Amino acid sequence: MQDHITLIGNLGSKPEVRTTPGGQHVVNFSIATNSRRLNRTTNVWEDVDPNWYDVAAWGDLATHAAKSLDKGQRVIVVGKLRMRKFETQNGSRTKHEVVADALGHDLTAGSSIFAKRERASHEKGVSDQQQGFSGARGFGDQQSEAPPEEDDAQAPPSEAAWHKPSVADAGAYPTPF
Numbered sequence: 001m002q003d004h005i006t007l008i009g010n011l012g013s014k015p016e017v018r019t020t021p022g023g024q025h026v027v028n029f030s031i032a033t034n035s036r037r038l039n040r041t042t043n044v045w046e047d048v049d050p051n052w053y054d055v056a057a058w059g060d061l062a063t064h065a066a067k068s069l070d071k072g073q074r075v076i077v078v079g080k081l082r083m084r085k086f087e088t089q090n091g092s093r094t095k096h097e098v099v100a101d102a103l104g105h106d107l108t109a110g111s112s113i114f115a116k117r118e119r120a121s122h123e124k125g126v127s128d129q130q131q132g133f134s135g136a137r138g139f140g141d142q143q144s145e146a147p148p149e150e151d152d153a154q155a156p157p158s159e160a161a162w163h164k165p166s167v168a169d170a171g172a173y174p175t176p177f
Contacts, residue, residue, distance in 0.1 A: 003081040005098060007053060008106055009033035011073050017066040027062040029055055029069070031077060031098075055079070057100040064117070065103050074109035078102040 012030040019025055034050035055077055057065050069075060079100040086093055105112040 004101075005077075005079065005081040007031055007033050007077045007098065009050075009053075009075070009077075011069060011071050011075060012052065014071045015066050015069050017062065024058060025060075025062040027057050027066045029065075029071075031055055031075065051096070053077075053096045053098050055098045055100055055103075057103060060117070061100060061103060065100075068105075069103070074106040076102075076104050076106050 009031045012032045015027045015029040017025065017027045031053050032050040033053070035048050036045045037048055038044075039046050077098055077100055079098040079102070082097040082099065084095045084097060086095065
């Protein structure tokens with residue numbers, strides 16, 4: 001049995017990318033989650049000690065995470081929780097690890113620009129049902145190796161283009177609220 005977990009926290013390290021001897025891409029980083037509580041004597045909000053988790057993402061998710069995430073950013077991680085006990089010179093320790101199924105920026109902390117990956121020619125016949133939403137793989141599915149970078153890949157829009165009014169802002173389509 002596997003425990004699935006959703007974490008919201010800040011990246012404590014820059015994502016580190018590597019390729020396994022079998023050719024699979026993997027990215028590793030740490031995430032700190034914490035909460036705040038009201039100190040009733042001082043009537044001031046205080047941070048509670050953070051919980052630290054190591055996160056690993058594989059395949060296409062690893063490639064996209066390495067391009068999108070950076071240390072200090074607030075993110076949402078969905079994945080499988082693993083707890084590993086080990087011995088050190090200082091005694092017994094427990095390490096919390098999450099194998100990510102999905103990653104993204106926490107939009108309560110800021111805005112993000114999404115650049116959808118174009119499907120490779122061998123994937124074009126695969127239905128969205130088989131592929132999963134937005135190309136993500138389902139729980140336990142093996143993820144394929146990321147496609148090589150293409151010279152004609154489109155860059156994300158400029159800051160000015162990103163903030164242009166949308167069609168709905170121009171009044172062409174009335175909003176339902």
